[in-house]
Amino acid sequence: MRATVIHGPHDIRIEEVPDPAVRRSTDAVVRVVNACICGSDLWAYRGVAARVPGQRIGHEFLGIVEAVGSQVTGFTPGDFVLAPFVWSDGTCEYCRDGLHTSCPEGGFWGQVGSDGGQGEAVRVPFADGTLVKLPEETAGEEKLLPSLLALSDVMSTGHHAALAARVRTGATVAVVGDGAVGLCGVLAARRLGAGRIIALGRHQDRTAIAREFGATDVVAERGEAAVEAVRELTGGQGAHAVLEAVGTEESMRTAIAITRDGGAVGYVGVPHGGSAGVDISQMFNRNVALAGGVAPARAYIPELLPDVLSGAIEPGRVFDRTVDLAGVPDGYRAMDDRSALKVRIAF
Amino acid sequence: MRATVIHGPHDIRIEEVPDPAVRRSTDAVVRVVNACICGSDLWAYRGVAARVPGQRIGHEFLGIVEAVGSQVTGFTPGDFVLAPFVWSDGTCEYCRDGLHTSCPEGGFWGQVGSDGGQGEAVRVPFADGTLVKLPEETAGEEKLLPSLLALSDVMSTGHHAALAARVRTGATVAVVGDGAVGLCGVLAARRLGAGRIIALGRHQDRTAIAREFGATDVVAERGEAAVEAVRELTGGQGAHAVLEAVGTEESMRTAIAITRDGGAVGYVGVPHGGSAGVDISQMFNRNVALAGGVAPARAYIPELLPDVLSGAIEPGRVFDRTVDLAGVPDGYRAMDDRSALKVRIAF
Incomplete structure (x- = not known):
């Protein structure tokens, strides 16, 4: 064959x-x-x-x-x-x-x-x-x-991210990454009843699908600017549940920073950045959990x-x-x- | 005054x-x-x-x-x-x-x-x-x-670690650290119905209290030897829930390594080791979650x-x-x- x-x-x-x-x-x-x-x-x-x-x-x-x-x-x-x-x-x-x-x-x-x-x-x-x-x-x-x-x-992986991030009915969710898994994460979050879904991505053709899948907001910025944009959209608090669907040091850093105190990051991007993006002191002080992995x-x-x-x-x-x-x-x-x-x- | x-x-x-x-x-x-x-x-x-x-x-x-x-x-x-x-x-x-x-x-x-x-x-x-x-x-x-x-x-913090590590009835729990918080973590795990509690600590007067508090096993080894000892006690799998009550790079590394696939580390030791002990690739491949923080x-x-x-x-x-x-x-x-x-x- x-x-x-x-x-x-x-x-x-x-x-x-x-x-x-x-x-x-x-x-x-x-x-x-x-x-x-x-x-x-x-x-x-x-x-x-x-x-x-x-x-x-x-x-x-x-x-x-x-x-x-x-x-x-x-x-x-x-x-x-x-x-x-x-x-x-x-x-x-x-x-x-x-x-x-x-x-x-x-x-x-x-x-x-x-x-x-x-x-x-x-x-x-x-x-x-x-x-x-x-x-x-x-x-x-x-x-x-x-x-x-x-x-x-991709859809099972997006669902895994949503479960790991503890998406619940009415929750504010952010999704880092506009690849296929990130987009499926948006869909999974909507399916689990998220009240608001903020998609982080720069590619308009992709964020258009994110909107179709249920994203209520799109943030095109990256890094610190993305963190500020999400905080502004959420009254300064960040999102209850954040799905990390990229796997780089920067994406992990962003994901943790935009999570509301007491919330969780569900990460499914194969981690290629090591733990450098995992700000453990910030996670500790704000009780941000990190869960996920291979779905x-x-x-x-x-x-x-x-x-x-x-x-x-x-x-x-x-x-x-x-x-x-x-x-x-x-x-x-x-x-x-x-x-x-x-x-x-x-x- | x-x-x-x-x-x-x-x-x-x-x-x-x-x-x-x-x-x-x-x-x-x-x-x-x-x-x-x-x-x-x-x-x-x-x-x-x-x-x-x-x-x-x-x-x-x-x-x-x-x-x-x-x-x-x-x-x-x-x-x-x-x-x-x-x-x-x-x-x-x-x-x-x-x-x-x-x-x-x-x-x-x-x-x-x-x-x-x-x-x-x-x-x-x-x-x-x-x-x-x-x-x-x-x-x-x-x-x-x-x-x-x-x-x-200390007791509230031990309880926080146990909740973050998702201690459930019948679960196998490991507690890294024999300080007051670690010992209270043992007590909290027992209170939440843990089936088996492995206390990791070197000080006999402290592990004696751990046993009083409900520890069923004590592991005095550290580092790689501790990981091996816990794996041996758990049929090679590790513990469903691990309470990290120290806050050093080594203790975090040990905690993640002894967690069963799909399990969680509840960390409450103020992190002084940065994220160096957070082995994100291992966490990803084995779906080990990390949760906790200031109680x-x-x-x-x-x-x-x-x-x-x-x-x-x-x-x-x-x-x-x-x-x-x-x-x-x-x-x-x-x-x-x-x-x-x-x-x-x-x-």
Whole structure:
């Protein structure tokens, strides 16, 4: 089959790779229908996150089950399924707690020895613990596919940020970052009943989506000016809940500074700034909590799926370009230079 | 009157100072019956936290109301009262939210221009918002006074750490630090129903109190060895809830490392290590939350007081020495060289 392979910074290729097959009795093989490129893939693309040359890439996909191992009980060939961005056994203590990302048997699509999501098919370990079945009839609903696909990572991650930031009915929420995850964070905050949502972002095409998703205010400033703007909008207090969806030192510093005393930052931007932006003295004096991390999408998909199916939320709006597999390298370039927000791959 | 004054590092004196009086209509004057020396006073004593020479010191006290301003409605002379370690107006949004430490009108006993708790009397701003009335008959109960006094800071702070760390019924809890706050954290965790409590501390006389307070295990190791010991005790996972009651880089690093994936660190040790001990990548990958800060004791005292009065908790066990006012400088020396755990001052 053909799949996306990363050979080094800015070196993404589409290559012939071995066809996946059931290797363990708990495996399934899924023929990919839709996949996408994630903002976090860009860390690898830019060489900030290390990859072994020749490693696969891509961790968001949905598709049709093609084969299952003898111990798989929840799926049969032909099932339409969604994969969260990590696999997990579904039976360990962490999985039972809803923290599938800490499953000792878990792994990340594209890690050495595994298939990535940006390929024609994927061997799925622990199919029963990992995959979520989608209604059969939705497989043909082109309009719905982007929003279903968004549950694989960005929408679940935005939801994780909102929960970690303790978004409650009526709360004032601020979202740092206008990438796909930040925008999904706005949507998640609205879904959880936020009374006011301040989106921090500089890109008008993106903050326009933030407004569609429920943002009531947009702050285009950065750094100290952004902190002042949010304080001005909130009577000097800051926001009860702040979603940090970037992962730099500056974004973390901003997020903490705009949180109301007693509030929380829910951070889901992969931290590339170390702890330098974590102002612990300010957090201490103002009782600002810091929570979040890698989102257990597998736990959230069943909760979010009905809202996608009903049309109550449409996270697929974050996709602004669709390519075929051959177009994936162009898709990376477009996301890298910010001419695309998020690129979907249709097979 | 006579009060404790700090002139510089290791220079604590008892001096004649002006008698406090009602200055604003919301003030009260309290004649101090019991006060104490806090581990956090040692930061000033050691010169780590800056103080203006001649500043008062001490922030924990209980006593008898001697005078009240015309607008004070909740107290009359003769009332037996307890003060939390900060004052607050009791009417602002933060006070109504239970975050009295963020009251814009609030302040810290001993700050420039105010009386400290380690003196014969204290002018109390916003008496109605600050003080908590104690049952009249308890004023004469010598055995009860230490535990009532502990509510002023250390027991409320331990409780704050336990709440911030999300201690729940049956949870495995670890407490980093065997000072008075750490020990009160053990007591708070037990009170909230922790199933297992691992106390980290090297001083046998202190960990003996931890065991009295409910610790089921004691880890005397520090650093990496402590992390290994806690992991061994918890099947490799760490504790659901970790209370950090020291405030150094090493203690924060240990606290995060021994937290179970998905768990939380409740930190109440005044952070003197900056954010260097905050391993944000580890927190991200394992979904470890960090919450806490300066404890809103005023919010907790009404909840904790009945348990002290009933004898259900006896936080006053942390006092192992009592001095009179003249003995305060000796008390500082004893806490500084760790020959005393916590020193009570009886007037």
